[in-house]
Amino acid sequence: GAVVSQHPSWVICKSGTSVKIECRSLDFQATTMFWYRQFPKQSLMLMATSNEGSKATYEQGVEKDKFLINHASLTLSTLTVTSAHPEDSSFYICSARDYGLAGDNEQFFGPGTRLTVL
Amino acid sequence: SQELEQSPQSLIVQEGKNLTINCTSSKTLYGLYWYKQKYGEGLIFLMMLQKGGEEKSHEKITAKLDEKKQQSSLHITASQPSHAGIYLCGADVSGTASKLTFGTGTRLQVTL
Numbered sequence A: 001g002a003v004v005s006q007h008p009s010w011v012i013c014k015s016g017t018s019v020k021i022e023c024r025s026l027d028f029q030a031t032t033m034f035w036y037r038q039f040p041k042q043s044l045m046l047m048a049t050s051n052e053g054s055k056a057t058y059e060q061g062v063e064k065d066k067f068l069i070n071h072a073s074l075t076l077s078t079l080t081v082t083s084a085h086p087e088d089s090s091f092y093i094c095s096a097r098d099y100g101l102a103g104d105n106e107q108f109f110g111p112g113t114r115l116t117v118l
Numbered sequence B: 001s002q003e004l005e006q007s008p009q010s011l012i013v014q015e016g017k018n019l020t021i022n023c024t025s026s027k028t029l030y031g032l033y034w035y036k037q038k039y040g041e042g043l044i045f046l047m048m049l050q051k052g053g054e055e056k057s058h059e060k061i062t063a064k065l066d067e068k069k070q071q072s073s074l075h076i077t078a079s080q081p082s083h084a085g086i087y088l089c090g091a092d093v094s095g096t097a098s099k100l101t102f103g104t105g106t107r108l109q110v111t112l
Helices: none
Strands: A004-007 A010-013 A019-025 A033-038 A046-052 A065-073 A074-079 A090-097 A106-111 A114-118 B004-007 B010-014 B017-023 B032-036 B043-049 B054-058 B061-065 B071-076 B083-089 B105-111
Touching: A004 A074, A004 A090, A010 A019, A010 B083, A019 A046, A019 A114, A019 B004, A019 B071, A033 A065, A033 A074, A046 A065, A074 A090, A090 B032, A106 B043, A114 B054, B010 B017, B017 B083, B032 B061, B071 B083
Parallel strands: A010 A114, B010 B105
Antiparallel strands: A004 A019, A019 A074, A033 A046, A033 A090, A065 A074, A090 A106, A090 A114, B004 B017, B017 B071, B032 B043, B032 B083, B054 B061, B061 B071, B083 B105
């Protein structure tokens, strides 16, 4: 149980285009999902917290208009990188929290999406 | 500065050897999680610690949280090539159970 999927697993796009990444909880309902960014050989940096049915909470320094987050259902959150530029190239990982399970703050992680902007 | 510091940053050990990875914070760790990540992949949950002095083991991996809840260690006994990867500690340092802050990561290589 507690499986989180991401789609696509990798994407290459041209500079200036927008890219949407999906994060799904497959066998549980996730009222909260998190989006992280990871640069090579670095740790995970939290970008935003996505709450179902409400606006996402962004971390300091993360542009809301550039990284659009939508959490329209209890099993799906999307991250759209708008007008992508080469510096947006990174590994994006989502996680989901299931309040129905024991382990208050445990997060289940997706496999990640590698974005390359040319 | 990082709220969670991990040491060492990288580690190369011979198969069969023991090793320890540390995760240290200047703040109280309200929940400490250890994850393993292979390059370009998601995180695999290893263990969660909440109480000061708590210790958990799974197969050859043991994790401990100190009494002050500011430091955790991950110990691997008789390492195997399958243990290779990046080990990350994550913790709730705000006490609000709202999000996790991650450590800097430790890259482990196991040689034959």
